[in-house]
Amino acid sequence: MKLAEIQATFHQALRGESTPEAAAAALGADPRRLAIYTRFARGHVASALESNLPVFRARASDDWPAIVDAYFAAHPPRHWALNHAAQAFPGFVQATVEATAGAPHGEGPARFGWTAFETCLAQAEWALYRALSDTAPRPGPQAPLGLNPTLVPMQFPYPVADVMLAHGRGEAPPRPAPAPSIVFFYQSPATGNGRYQKARPDLLFAVKAVDAGLDPAAAAAASGQPLAAVRAAYSAAADVGLIVGWSAG
Amino acid sequence: MSHGRPDVPAPRMGLPDLGHGVGLRREHWDDLFAPGGAEGIDFLEIVSENFMARGGRPARVLERARAHFPLILHGTALSIGTLDPPDTGYLDALAELCARTDPAWVSDHLCYSSAHGVHYLDLIPLPFTAEALDHVVERVRGVQDHLRRPFLLENLSYYIEYAASEMSEAEFLSELCQRADCGLLLDVNNVYVNCRNHGHDPRAFIDALPAERVVQIHLAGHDDQGHVIIDTHGDHVIDAVWDLYAYTLERTGPVSTLIEWDNDIPSLAVLRAENHRARAIAEAVG
Numbered sequence A: 001m002k003l004a005e006i007q008a009t010f011h012q013a014l015r016g017e018s019t020p021e022a023a024a025a026a027l028g029a030d031p032r033r034l035a036i037y038t039r040f041a042r043g044h045v046a047s048a049l050e051s052n053l054p055v056f057r058a059r060a061s062d063d064w065p066a067i068v069d070a071y072f073a074a075h076p077p078r079h080w081a082l083n084h085a086a087q088a089f090p091g092f093v094q095a096t097v098e099a100t101a102g103a104p105h106g107e108g109p110a111r112f113g114w115t116a117f118e119t120c121l122a123q124a125e126w127a128l129y130r131a132l133s134d135t136a137p138r139p140g141p142q143a144p145l146g147l148n149p150t151l152v153p154m155q156f157p158y159p160v161a162d163v164m165l166a167h168g169r170g171e172a173p174p175r176p177a178p179a180p181s182i183v184f185f186y187q188s189p190a191t192g193n194g195r196y197q198k199a200r201p202d203l204l205f206a207v208k209a210v211d212a213g214l215d216p217a218a219a220a221a222a223s224g225q226p227l228a229a230v231r232a233a234y235s236a237a238a239d240v241g242l243i244v245g246w247s248a249g
Numbered sequence B: 001m002s003h004g005r006p007d008v009p010a011p012r013m014g015l016p017d018l019g020h021g022v023g024l025r026r027e028h029w030d031d032l033f034a035p036g037g038a039e040g041i042d043f044l045e046i047v048s049e050n051f052m053a054r055g056g057r058p059a060r061v062l063e064r065a066r067a068h069f070p071l072i073l074h075g076t077a078l079s080i081g082t083l084d085p086p087d088t089g090y091l092d093a094l095a096e097l098c099a100r101t102d103p104a105w106v107s108d109h110l111c112y113s114s115a116h117g118v119h120y121l122d123l124i125p126l127p128f129t130a131e132a133l134d135h136v137v138e139r140v141r142g143v144q145d146h147l148r149r150p151f152l153l154e155n156l157s158y159y160i161e162y163a164a165s166e167m168s169e170a171e172f173l174s175e176l177c178q179r180a181d182c183g184l185l186l187d188v189n190n191v192y193v194n195c196r197n198h199g200h201d202p203r204a205f206i207d208a209l210p211a212e213r214v215v216q217i218h219l220a221g222h223d224d225q226g227h228v229i230i231d232t233h234g235d236h237v238i239d240a241v242w243d244l245y246a247y248t249l250e251r252t253g254p255v256s257t258l259i260e261w262d263n264d265i266p267s268l269a270v271l272r273a274e275n276h277r278a279r280a281i282a283e284a285v286g
């Protein structure tokens, strides 16, 4: 048997396009042993999803194996990095939501019962992965006042950060009502770890002012806010790592 | 590479014996650089794919590791045996990582992990055929040309054997190392696992390898499920593998040895103890 035929036969089994029994018979191998590989191939995609979308996975509860199966079949990994195997998941959720809108609940992917909230959650969790893997150079200690170079603000029609924070506290809140929100995703300048931060008015103000190149005096003049309030907002934004090169002293 | 006399091949292909190392794992990023954390750890093996991105905490840890230890690179995604075209993006990222880490050598596995444009994220065995050998020899040469670093391939742990195979694994590896002029990363646990899973003799396997091509050794634990052993890298090295390690060193002489522990990762102290045991065996062999 030629190498091309062996790889094609194995490929079909690994992708679930044929059974381990059929592939093993063609390759002259033990089907139970070949099934170890088919389990691993699916398992790696499952673990990429579980490590990058932990909140989504927890909320899916018993539907999770079926979700992994549907995703695995629809989105073969196209990149060598394990985490990239989860990259297509937000798009997969969005496409599923669109395809199942109005479909009878309980059949096919419609039984997941997803709405636009689930799309937001998948997008937010993947945005956190993108932030932590951002390759922007680390701002040095002498960096001038500016935005964290890894900062990505995202707008959502749901308060998605609240659900992620609740998950972090061990809670599982019901799907929230729609309410627009802005979330910042970025790397902590101190540790390099990925972070997200719900935008509050003071943080949003500081990010916009720093992005416009305004020092506190200029921001106070432009906004009509007291200088002390502007400085407090800059300090709050620097404390959580949204801006760099700011020292309250 | 000569060793005084031109007809005697140099051990380890003339590459250094780095001593006894461990893998750089996220779980130990803090402990490794704490006082006493690095005791008994002579070098670190980096999983290449985990550090190819240049940003974030991994890049900072890598810089620190580079300052404190000799590093070697060990990949899992090269897919040397695939019939798909070589992934130049991957090779460029690996070359860039080499420039950042200056490894004594770079290794990956004798397998393929992608085909038909899909990455399986797992190591799939190749058949031991003349056709596969020709193909891998050519691919190894391509990698060596791209990286310009010493390159090793590791003997894989595999759960199936192909009816198509025309030679033994040891014959395949020997021919491959010779023709491609690459080194062997000999995973002694994989030898044990394969021999148990397929009914071969581990010492005969070691005897059939070109000892002077063994540049590095891996030791690891596995999960013996009775009907099959799964190579989990999630437990202590078992006594039979320690014995096989000693048997190997008697043939190769001193070789850089690494404890692999990738699942249920224990404290660094446990890894240091495994390393200590490996060192004691190596010193006893002399």
Ligand SMILES: [Fe+2]
Residues within 6 Å of the ligand: B154, B187, B218, B260
């Ligand atoms: Fe290994």
